Amino acid sequence: xxxxxxxxxxxxxxxxxxxxxxxxxxxxxxxxxxxxxxxxxxxxxxxxxxxxxxxxxxxxxxxxxxxxxxxxxxxxxxxxxxxxxxxxxxxxxxxxxxxxxxxxxxxxxxxxxxxxxxxxxxxxxxxxxxxxxxxxxxxxxxxxxxxxxxxxxxxxxxxxxxxxxxxxxxxxxxxxxxxxxxxxxxxxxxxxxxxxxxxxxxxxxxxxxxxxxxxxxxxxxxxxxxxxxxxxxxxxxxxxxxxxxxxxxxxxxxxxxxxxxxxxxxxxxxxxxxxxxxxxxxxxxxxxxxxxxxxxxxxxxxxxxxxxxxxxxxxxxxxxxxxxxxxxxxxxxxxxxxxxxxxxxxxxxxxxxxxxxxxxxxxxxxxxxxxxxxxxxxxxxxxxxxxxxxxxxxxxxxxxxxxxxxxxxxxxxxxxxxxxxxxxxxxxxxxxxxxxxxxxxxxxxxxxxxxxxxxxxxxxxxxxxxxxxxxxxxxxxxxxxxxxxxxxxxxxxxxxxxxxxxxxxxxxxxxxxxxxxxxxxxxxxxxxxxxxxxxxxxxxxxxxx
Amino acid sequence: xxxxxxxxxxxxxxxxxxxxxxxxxxxxxxxxxxxxxxxxxxxxxxxxxxxxxxxxxxxxxxxxxxxxxxxxxxxxxxxxxxxxxxxxxxxxxxxxxxxxxxxxxxxxxxxxxxxxxxxxxxxxxxxxxxxxxxxxxxxxxxxxxxxxxxxxxxxxxxxxxxxxxxxxxxxxxxxxxxxxxxxxxxxxxxxxxxxxxxxxxxxxxxxxxxxxxxxxxxxxxxxxxxxxxxxxxxxxxxxxxxxxxxxxxxxxxxxxxxxxxxxxxxxxxxxxxxxxxxxxxxxxxxxxxxxxxxxx
Ligand code: HEM
Ligand SMILES: [Cu+2]
Numbered sequence: 127x128x129x130x131x132x133x134x135x136x137x138x139x140x141x142x143x144x145x146x147x148x149x150x151x152x153x154x155x156x157x158x159x160x161x162x163x164x165x166x167x168x169x170x171x172x173x174x175x176x177x178x179x180x181x182x183x184x185x186x187x188x189x190x191x192x193x194x195x196x197x198x199x200x201x202x203x204x205x206x207x208x209x210x211x212x213x214x215x216x217x218x219x220x221x222x223x224x225x226x227x228x229x230x231x232x233x234x235x236x237x238x239x240x241x242x243x244x245x246x247x248x249x250x251x252x253x254x255x256x257x258x259x260x261x262x263x264x265x266x267x268x269x270x271x272x273x274x275x276x277x278x279x280x281x282x283x284x285x286x287x288x289x290x291x292x293x294x295x296x297x298x299x300x301x302x303x304x305x306x307x308x309x310x311x312x313x314x315x316x317x318x319x320x321x322x323x324x325x326x327x328x329x330x331x332x333x334x335x336x337x338x339x340x341x342x343x344x345x346x347x348x349x350x351x352x353x354x355x356x357x358x359x360x361x362x363x364x365x366x367x368x369x370x371x372x373x374x375x376x377x378x379x380x381x382x383x384x385x386x387x388x389x390x391x392x393x394x395x396x397x398x399x400x401x402x403x404x405x406x407x408x409x410x411x412x413x414x415x416x417x418x419x420x421x422x423x424x425x426x427x428x429x430x431x432x433x434x435x436x437x438x439x440x441x442x443x444x445x446x447x448x449x450x451x452x453x454x455x456x457x458x459x460x461x462x463x464x465x466x467x468x469x470x471x472x473x474x475x476x477x478x479x480x481x482x483x484x485x486x487x488x489x490x491x492x493x494x495x496x497x498x499x500x501x502x503x504x505x506x507x508x509x510x511x512x513x514x515x516x517x518x519x520x521x522x523x524x525x526x527x528x529x530x531x532x533x534x535x536x537x538x539x540x541x542x543x544x545x546x547x548x549x550x551x552x553x554x555x556x557x558x559x560x561x562x563x564x565x566x567x568x569x570x571x572x573x574x575x576x577x578x579x580x581x582x583x584x585x586x587x588x589x590x591x592x593x594x595x596x597x598x599x600x601x602x603x604x605x606x607x608x609x610x611x612x613x614x615x616x617x618x619x620x621x622x623x624x625x626x627x628x629x630x631x632x633x634x635x636x637x638x639x640x641x642x643x644x645x646x647x648x649x650x651x652x653x654x655x656x657x658x659x660x661x662x663x664x665x666x667x668x669x670x671x
Numbered sequence: 672x673x674x675x676x677x678x679x680x681x682x683x684x685x686x687x688x689x690x691x692x693x694x695x696x697x698x699x700x701x702x703x704x705x706x707x708x709x710x711x712x713x714x715x716x717x718x719x720x721x722x723x724x725x726x727x728x729x730x731x732x733x734x735x736x737x738x739x740x741x742x743x744x745x746x747x748x749x750x751x752x753x754x755x756x757x758x759x760x761x762x763x764x765x766x767x768x769x770x771x772x773x774x775x776x777x778x779x780x781x782x783x784x785x786x787x788x789x790x791x792x793x794x795x796x797x798x799x800x801x802x803x804x805x806x807x808x809x810x811x812x813x814x815x816x817x818x819x820x821x822x823x824x825x826x827x828x829x830x831x832x833x834x835x836x837x838x839x840x841x842x843x844x845x846x847x848x849x850x851x852x853x854x855x856x857x858x859x860x861x862x863x864x865x866x867x868x869x870x871x872x873x874x875x876x877x878x879x880x881x882x883x884x885x886x887x888x889x890x891x892x893x894x895x896x897x898x899x900x901x902x903x904x905x906x907x908x909x910x911x912x913x914x915x916x917x918x919x920x921x922x923x924x925x926x927x928x929x930x931x932x933x934x935x936x937x938x939x940x941x942x943x944x945x946x947x948x949x950x951x952x953x954x955x956x957x958x959x960x961x962x963x964x965x966x967x
Contacts, residue, residue, distance in 0.1 A: 148692065156692035238689045240758045243738070247696030254704040289711035297703070303769050311761045315754060316687065345769045349776025356907065359714050361897030363821060364780055367805075370817030370900035372788035379776055442796055652686055 147648060155250070158242035159648065160227045161544075163249050167224025168537070170252055172613070174216030175530075177260070179606050181209040186568075186602040188585050189595050202585035203271035204263065210274035214391065215298045216256050218525070221533045222394040223248075223305045226333050228544065230309060232639040232646060233327045235318030235655045240311035241304075248304035255297035262287025273583060275380055276351065278365040278373050282358050292355045299344040306337035306344075313337075318638070318654040324415060325662055327637050331418050332397030335425045339386045339393070342429075347383040350376060374439055381432035389428045392492075392524060393421060395532030396463060399485045401637070402539050403467050406482035407474025408634035410665050413466040420459035420466075427456045437508045446505045453503035460496055464489060479632070480554030484535035487527055487562050495523030498573065513583075516576025522569045527562070534561075534612060539635075542627035545619040546645035553615045560608035567601030636663025688750045690741075695734050702730035739925070743942060747934055756941055763945045767952050770915070774956055777911065781904040781963060789815055789900070816899025825902070826892040830965035833884045837877050838961045841916075844873035845954045848923075848947050858937045860930065867927040870950070874920035881913050908964055912956055919953045922946045 147153050147162065154166060184205045188196050197205070227245070231238055239245045262269040267285010270276070276291075284291065313334045317326065354376070356362040363369025365376045396417075404411045411417065433441060433449040441449075467489050476482070498520040502508050511517060542548050571594035576582075580591045587595065618624055627644040641661060642650050659666045705727030712719035745751060751759075793811035794802030802809065806818035814827050828834060851866035888894040896906045926946045929935065935943055 152694075153692070155697045156694045158690050158692055237687050241762060243690050243693050243696060244762075246693065247699065250697045250700045251703075254700050258704065258707065286715045286717070289707075289714045293707035293711060297700075297707070303766075307762050307765045307769075310765055311758050315757050315761055341765055341769045342772050345773035346776045346779075349773050349780075353776075353780065353903075353907070356896070356903070361822075361895070362903035362907065363817060363897075363899050364784075364903050366817070367788070367792060368817050368819035369821040369897075369903070370784060370789050370792065370815045371903065372783070372791075375780060375783045375788060378783065379779060382779075649689075 156246070158238070158246055160231050160239045160242070160245065161646065161648065163239075163245055164224045164226075164228030165544075166249050167220050167227055167252075170249070171217050171221035171224055171533075174212050174220070174256065175609075178209050178212035178217055179609070181205045181212065182602060183606060185209065186599040189587070190599045191595075192587050192589050192592065194585060197585070199585045200268065200271060203273075203583065204269040206583050207270050207272065207274055208260075208263070211259065211270075212256070213525075214274065214387075215295075216252070218391050218529050218533070219302065220252055222333075222336070222391075222529075223302075223309075225329075225394065225398070225533070225536050225540075226305075226309050229540065229639065230312055230330055230333060231316070232642070232650055233330055233637055234313060234316060234321060235638050235651045235657065236312055236316035237649060237652045239308045240316055241308050244304050245308050248301045248308065251297050251301040251304075255294045255301065258290045258297070259294035262290045265290070275377075275384070276354065277380075278354060278357065278376050281354065288358060289355065292351045295351050296348055299348045302340050302344045306340035309333050309337040310341070318651070318657050320657045321662070324418065325657070325659070325664065327397075327662070328400040328411065328414065328417055329394070329397035332393040332400070332421050335421050336390050336393045339390050339425055339428065343383040343386045343390075346379060347387075350379040350383065353379075374436070377436050377439060378433065381435045382429070384435065385432040386425075386428045388521075388524070389424060391529045393424070395488065395492075395529045396421065398532040398536045398539075399467060399488050400463075402481050402485040402535055403470050403489075404663060405539070405632050405635040406479060406485075407471045407476050409470055409474040410636075410663055411466070412469035412472075413462070414664070416462055417466055420462040423459045424456060427452060427459070431456060434503055434505075434508070437505045438512045450503060450505040454500065457496065457500050457503075464493055464496075479538075480549070480551060480558055481535045481539035483555070483558045483562075484531045484538065487558070488531045488535065491527030491531070491562075491565070492524055495520055495525075495528055498523060511576060513581055514576035515572040515580045515582055518582050519569050519572035519576055522572070526569065527565050531561075531565075537612075537616065539632070540639070541616060541619050542631045543639055543644050543646055545622065546627050546643075547619045547622050548625040548627050548631075549615045549619050550624065553611050557608060557611040557615065560611070561605060564601045564605035564608055568598050568605055569601070571595075571597045636661065638662075685752055687752065688745065688755050690745075695738050699731055699734045699738075702727045702734065706731065743929060743934060746942065756939065759941050759945065763948060767948060770952065771956075774908075774911065774959075777904065777908050778959065778963065781908065784815075784900045784904060785813055789813070792818055814901040816901055819899075821899040822895055822897040822902065823893060825894040825898045827894060827901070827905075828884055828888050828892070828965065830961065833880050834961055834965045837880050837884075838957065840873050840877045840880070841954050841957050844870045844877070845951055847873065848950055852943065852947060855930075855935060855940060855943060856937050864927060864930050867923065867930060871920060871923045871927060874916060874923060874950075878913065878916055878920065881909070881916075905964060908960055912953070912960055915953050915956070919946070919950050922949065 147157065147159065154162065157163060157166075182205075184197060185202065188194070188202055227239065230236075260269075262284075265286045267287060269287055270281060270284045270291045272281035272284065281291075282288070313326070313330050353362065353364040357365055357371075363371045365371050365373045367373070400411055400417060431449055431453040433445060434453040437446060437449070471486075478486075498516065502511055502517065502520055538549060538554060575587075575591045575594040575598075578591065580587050580594075629643050630640055631644060632640075638651070638655055638657065638661060639646070641655065705723040709719065709721065709723035709727060711717075712723070713721075790796065790811045791798040792802065792806065793809050795811065809818040814825075816822060816825065847866050847870045851863045851870065854860070854863035854866055894902055894905065896902050898905075923946060926943055929942065934940075
C-alpha cells in the first residue's frame with residue numbers, strides 16, 4: 127500500500143514537468159510554487175504602493191498651501207501614519223519578499239523555497255492583515271493617527287481601530303518571520319553543489335542577512351505592541367510613569383526593532399543593485415568579498431545605533447555620544463559599497479537600459495540620503511533637525527530613489543525572464559526620466575524647508591515655506607502619475623504582448639537564472655544544476671587577475 | 672527503457688520534496704483573522720459575541736492538526752530526504768531564535784524599569800528636577816508599583832516556595848526528555864514512551880503549580896496586572912512563558928502519541944527532536960525568569 131502510494135507520487139512528480147499550474151482562483155489560493163507566490167507578493171506590494179501613494183497625495187494636496195483646505199488635522203495625521211505603515215509593511219517589504227521568492231530558488235539552483243506551504247501562509251496573511259489595518263479608516267475614531275512609530279501615550283488615544291492596528295502588526299510579523307525563515311533555509315540548505323557561500327549571488331547574501339534581521343527584530347516589535355495593547359486594555363503600566371514604567375521605554379524597544387528595520391528595507395536593494403550594475407557594465411562585481419563583509423557589518427551595527435532616533439528625548443550624555451558615534455560608523459561599510467559599485471562601472475563597457483538607469487540613479491540618490499543621515503547622526507545638530515522635513519527628506523531619499531527604485535530596477539531586469547517578453551525600452555526610459563526628476567523635485571526642497579524649521583506631521587505651516595511645498599506637491603503628483611507608465615509596461619509583458627525575450631536576455635547578465643528558458647519553467651531545477659565561476663559571474667581562474 | 676525509468680525514479684525519489692498545492696494556510700489565516708476580529712470586538716465592547724473567536728479557534732486548531740498530521744505522514748512515508756530533514760532542523764532553530772527575541776523584549780522591559788525608569792523617577796542621574804516636582808517621596812526600591820502605587824500595596828511571590836519547586840520540575844523534565852531521546856536512539860520504545868509520559872506529567876505539574884500560584888497572588892497577595900510595573904512585568908513574563916509551556920506540553924503529548932503508534936526511527940526522528948528543542952528552550956527561559964523575576 128505504502129509502496130503503491132509512493133510509486134504514484136513519483137509518477138506524479140514526473141508528470142509535473144509537463145503540466146503547468148491549476149486553473150482559476152484556487153491556483154492562487156492554494157499555490158505552493160515560489161514563482162506564483164512571488165507574483166502574488168509583487169502584485170500585492172504594488173497594490174499597496176498605490177494605496178499608500180494615494181494617501182501621500184492627500185498629504186501633499188493639504189500641504190499645497192498653509193492653512194487647512196482639504197482635510198481636517200485629525201484625518202491628516204491618519205494619512206501620515208497609514209501612509210508609512212502601508213508603504214513599509216505593505217509595499218517595500220512584500221515587494222522584496224516577492225523578489226526573493228522569484229529569484230532566490232533560481233539563483234541558488236533549488237526546485238522551490240525550502241518550506242513551500244509555509245511560504246503560502248506567509249503571503250496570504252498579508253491581505254488579511256492589511257484588510258484589518260485599512261478597515262480602521264472606517265471605524266469610530268478613525269485610523270491610528272499617532273505616527274507609524276506608535277509612541278505612547280499618544281497612540282493609546284486611537285479609537286476603536288486600536289486593537290486592529292496591534293493585531294495587524296502581529297500578523298505582519300508572523301508573515302515576515304515565516305518569509306525570512308524560508309529565505310534563510312533556502313539559501314543555507316538548498317544551494318546547488320559547488321556553490322559555496324562566497325560564490326553565492328549577492329542578492330542571496332543581502333537577503334540572507336535581511337532575513338536574519340527580520341527574525342531577530344520582528345518579535346521585538348510584536349512584544350512592544352503587545353505591551354501597548356495590555357497598557358490600554360489590561361491595566362499594565364509599561365509605559366506609564368505613575369506605575370513605574372516609562373513612555374521612553376517604548377521608544378527604545380521600538381527603535382531596537384526600527385533601525386534594523388530600515389536596513390531590512392535597504393539591504394535587499396543593495397543586492398539588486400550589485401546584481402544589475404555588473405550586468406550592464408559587463409564586468410564582474412568589484413570587491414565581492416568586501417560587499418559581503420560590509421553587508422554583515424551593517425547588519426551588526428544596525429543593532430547598536432537605535433537611539434539616534436531619540437536624541438531629543440532626554441537621554442544621558444553618554445547615551446547621546448555612544449549612539450552618535452556608532453551611527454557614524456555605519457557610514458564606513460556603506461561607503462565601501464558605494465565605492466565598489468562605482469569601481470564596478472569604472473572602465474566597464476556600459477550600456478544604459480532601464481534597469482541600469484534605475485540602478486545608477488540608486489547609487490547617486492541613495493548616497494544623498496546617506497549623507498543627510500550622517501548629518502542627522504550628529505547629535506547636537508539633530509536637536510535642530512529632529513522632527514522636521516529634513517528627516518522626511520532623508521528617509522525618502524533612502525526609501526524612494528533607494529529601496530523603491532531598486533524594486534523597479536529589479537522588475538525591469540527580471541521581467542523578461544518571468545514572462546518571456548521584453549518590456550518596452552522606450553517607455554521604460556520615459557518612466558525612468560520622469561521618476562528620477564520627479565523624485566528630486568518632490569524631496570529635495572524638503573531639505574530646505576526642514577533646515578528652516580518646518581515640522582513634519584503638521585497639516586499647517588508658516589507662509590515662508592509655501593514655495594518649497596508647492597514644488598514638492600507638484601513633484602509628488604508627477605511621480606505618482608509616472609508610475610502608471612511602469613504598470614502599463616509590466617502589464618503588457620504579463621499579457622505577453624511584445625518582443626520575445628531570449629534565454630540570456632541581457633548580454634552581460636550572469637547567474638543560474640539565465641541558464642533556463644524565458645519564461646522560466648514552472649518548476650526550475652528539480653535536479654540541482656552544475657555551477658562554475660563563469661556561470662556565476664566571477665572572474666574565471668584561467669585568466670590572469 | 673525499463674532501466675532508464677527505474678533510474679529516473681531513483682533520481683526523482685531523491686529530489687527535494689515540494690508539497691502539492693494546499694488550501695490550509697489560507698483557511699488558517701482566515702480563521703486567525705476571525706479570532707482577532709472577535710477579540711478586538713471584545714476589547715472595544717462591541718457586543719459581537721464570542722462566536723468569531725470560537726469558530727476561528729476551532730478551525731485554526733483543526734487546520735494546524737491536519738497540517739501537522741500531513742507532515743508526519745509525509746515523513747513516515749519516506750518522502751523527506753536528507754535535505755528536507757536539514758530544512759526542518761534549521762527552520763526550527765531559527766523559529767526558536769525568534770521566540771528568544773520575543774521574550775527578550777519583555778526581559779528588556781524588566782531591566783529598563785529596574786535599572787533606568789525607577790531610578791530616574793527617584794531622582795537619580797540628571798532627573799532630580801522631575802523627581803522633586805512630581806513625586807519627591809518616591810524611592811528606588813524593588814518590587815515597585817510606581818510613584819502612584821497603582822492598585823495599592825501588594826506582596827510578591829517568594830522565590831523559594833512554589834517557583835523553586837517549579838524550577839526543579841522543569842529542570843527534571845529536561846532530564847526525562849533527554850532520557851527518552853536516548854531510549855529512542857537505542858530503539859527502546861517502551862522506555863522512551865514512559866520517559867515521555869513522565870515529561871508530560873512534569874509539564875502538567877508545572878502548569879498546575881503556576882495556576883495555583885497565580886490565583887494565590889491575584890487574590891491573596893493583591894498582585895495583579897495593574898500592580899504597576901512589577902505586576903506588568905511579572906504577569907507578562909510568566910504568563911507568556913506559561914503559554915509556551917502549555918503549547919510545549921501539547922506538543923509533547925502529540926509526539927508521545929505518535930511514538931505509541933509506531934512513528935519515528937532510531938536514526939531519524941526530527942519531529943521528536945524539534946519538540947525536545949522547544950522544551951529545552953522553555954526550560955531555559957524559565958531559569959531566566961526564576962533568576963530575574965523571582966530571585967533578584
Ligand atoms: C548612512 C546611513 C544612515 C544614517 C547615518 C541614518 C541616520 C538617521 C538618523 C540620525 C535619523 C533620525 C533623525 C531624527 O529623527 O531626528 C534617521 C531617520 C530615519 N532614517 Fe536614516 N540613516 C541612514 C540610512 C537610512 C536608510 C538606509 C534608511 C531606510 C532605507 C533610513 C530610514 C530612515 C527613516 C525611515 C527615518 C525616520 C524614522 C521616523 O522618525 O519616522 N535611514 N536616520
Ligand atoms: Cu535609524
